[in-house]
Amino acid sequence: MQTGPYIPMIYDADERQLPEQYGDVIKREGVFGGILIPEYSPLTAGVMPIERALEINAFHPELVPIANLNLNFHDDPASEFARQLGLGARALKLHPIHGFFYANDKRLYPIYDACQEQGLPVLFHAGTSLFEGAKMRYSDPYTFDDVVNDFPGLKIVLCHGGRGFWYQIAEFLVKSFENVYIDISGLPPGNLLNYWPSMKKFTHKYLFGTDFPGVPGIRKNVDQLSRLIGSEEALGRIAFSNAYDLYGFWNKGLFEIRDKDEIFQVIDDGSKRYRDVIPGDCYHEPYMSMGELEKEMKRMSFYGYRRNLKLLGVMAREKINDVTLVRHAYVLRDEQGKGIGSKLFSLIEKQVDTDWVLVGTWKAAQWAIQFYQKFGFKLMENKDELLRKYWDISDLQIETSCVLGKRKNP
Numbered sequence: 001m002q003t004g005p006y007i008p009m010i011y012d013a014d015e016r017q018l019p020e021q022y023g024d025v026i027k028r029e030g031v032f033g034g035i036l037i038p039e040y041s042p043l044t045a046g047v048m049p050i051e052r053a054l055e056i057n058a059f060h061p062e063l064v065p066i067a068n069l070n071l072n073f074h075d076d077p078a079s080e081f082a083r084q085l086g087l088g089a090r091a092l093k094l095h096p097i098h099g100f101f102y103a104n105d106k107r108l109y110p111i112y113d114a115c116q117e118q119g120l121p122v123l124f125h126a127g128t129s130l131f132e133g134a135k136m137r138y139s140d141p142y143t144f145d146d147v148v149n150d151f152p153g154l155k156i157v158l159c160h161g162g163r164g165f166w167y168q169i170a171e172f173l174v175k176s177f178e179n180v181y182i183d184i185s186g187l188p189p190g191n192l193l194n195y196w197p198s199m200k201k202f203t204h205k206y207l208f209g210t211d212f213p214g215v216p217g218i219r220k221n222v223d224q225l226s227r228l229i230g231s232e233e234a235l236g237r238i239a240f241s242n243a244y245d246l247y248g249f250w251n252k253g254l255f256e257i258r259d260k261d262e263i264f265q266v267i268d269d270g271s272k273r274y275r276d277v278i279p280g281d282c283y284h285e286p287y288m289s290m291g292e293l294e295k296e297m298k299r300m301s302f303y304g305y306r307r308n309l310k311l312l313g314v315m316a317r318e319k320i321n322d323v324t325l326v327r328h329a330y331v332l333r334d335e336q337g338k339g340i341g342s343k344l345f346s347l348i349e350k351q352v353d354t355d356w357v358l359v360g361t362w363k364a365a366q367w368a369i370q371f372y373q374k375f376g377f378k379l380m381e382n383k384d385e386l387l388r389k390y391w392d393i394s395d396l397q398i399e400t401s402c403v404l405g406k407r408k409n410p
Contacts, residue, residue: 006213017052023060026210027258029218032240033062033250034210035091037123038084040070041098044131047073050084057088058350061254061303064247066091066123070099071107081111090249091115093123093159097139098131104146112151121155121247122147123183126170127163141169148177155246157207159183167195174205181246184238185209189224203234207243250306254347257304262311264293266304270313270330278362279400288328300327303347305340315344317351320390324352326359329368341371349375349408357406360391369404377404 010022026034036053039045053065067081067089074080081092092115096103103124115122124144128136141162148156161182162170173180175198184192184206193199199206208225210218226235244250257263264286271287288296300318304311313331317324326348331340349357359377361368369379380386383403387393393401 004213004215004217006215010213017055019055020059022056023063023256026063026212026218027060027256030222031210031218033064033244033255034212035247035249036063036065037093038065038068039093039095039098040068040073041095041131042073043100044098044129044133045095050087050089054087058347059301060256061347062250062256064090064249066093068093068095069108069111070095071101071105072099077107078110081114091121091123091247093125095125096143097125097127097129097134097136100135100138102138102140102143104143104150109150112147112154116151116154119155119248121157123157123159125160126158127160127166127186136164139166141166141173145169145173148173148180152177152179155179155181157181157183157246159209160186161195163187171196171198175202181205181207181242183207183209184225186211186215189221189228192225192228200229200231200234203229203231203237204242206238207246208239251309252307253305254343255304255306257302257311257314258297260290260293260297262304263297263302263314264288264290266311266314266332267293267328267330269332270336273333273336274362274365277364279396282362282397282400296328300325302328303344305331305343313340313344315341315348317348319354322354323356323358323390324348324354325390326357326372329359342374345372345375352408355408357408358386358390358403359405360387360401360403363400363402369402372404372406375406377406379403380405 006025009025010018012018036056038050038053039048050065050067056063057065065088067084069077069081071077094103112122125139126141126144127139144158156179158170158173158180161167161184163186170182174182182205212218215221222239225238229235267288268286274283300316302314302316304314306312312335315329316327318327329341359372380403384398386403387398387401
């Protein structure tokens with residue numbers, strides 16, 4: 001993993017993972033969403049349990065954890081798969097070359113059957129490996145061919161596309177079977193047409209992948225791929241829509257939001273619910289100017305809920321010394337009352353590492369007060385003191401506002 005520039009940015013001096021920074025680094029490269037792959041291969045690549053992926057996902061929900069199994073590590077693969085799904089895994093990745101088992105091992109067939117039935121994609125490490133001790137015979141693509149034929153409804157991704165010796169076989173499988181795709185991670189983009197000469201014709205069957213953090217640069221690789229493909233439409237398929245459609249992870253759900261224009265539109269629409277409810281001196285349109293929003297975004301993290309790429313609601317988290325503030329919670333008026341705010345708050349609550357979580361709102365906004373009370377918040381008697389300490393608002397707003405609090409670590 002030292003082959004890229006990212007390691008110092010995502011691990012501390014004691015080599016401990018920095019979950020929030022991990023996703024920050026990825027998204028600075030322009031990534032919309034991605035897959036976090038754990039691994040249980042103690043004899044080769046090592047053990048990176050799904051819990052580490054979940055730590056990252058708590059701050060970056062668009063980075064989706066998937067499950068990993070090793071027949072020589074997990075005594076009861078079916079139970080372990082169920083456990084990981086219960087924790088939030090949304091697909092399955094297998095590394096036969098690292099775990100010393102074959103993809104067509106019959107012990108895996110009940111799991112493949114379950115994935116096929118539930119529409120869960122299965123990803124295989126298909127190719128050679130840089131890890132010491134890996135044994136190439138376990139990456140024989142003919143074993144993947146058995147699975148492809150035995151489970152025609154299973155979504156299958158051949159990661160690395162037969163890297164090393166099996167590019168032609170992987171390309172044949174992609175061309176011959178509707179349910180098979182190639183992930184191009186771990187390969188120099190400039191050589192892809194040498195590996196798969198028909199790639200330009202079958203751009204709907206290829207997926208961009210990073211192999212982060214062991215990659216020279218995510219954005220750099222996309223730029224090289226763009227020059228190679230020579231078509232914005234084809235690049236859009238490989239770098240976005242193929243994965244978006246195949247996995248289905250990102251068509252609705254939670255995301256960190258960094259686009260100020262998207263956030264502004266949601267706040268502008270959702271805030272209109274306060275019109276004729278709060279004091280006239282405190283309501284104006286737009287409710288928050290773009291300049292104010294830009295200042296706020298420098299201090300806090302915004303999260304949102306999307307459906308079919310459209311942003312429907314936002315909520316922000318701001319840590320100030322010993323408390324965490326929930327800020328700027330707005331949902332489009334047509335989408336209110338559908339559980340979007342609850343999903344956003346549940347995400348932010350998982351991130352809290354302070355003793356107290358506080359939220360300020362208008363006294364007249366009874367719907368907002370009741371929303372937070374549903375989550376165990378209580379009205380704080382010292383609300384004026386709290387508003388002056390943690391918020392920068394006018395005396396009139398202090399007079400007409402309240403604070404709700406919840407103690408996380410009694």
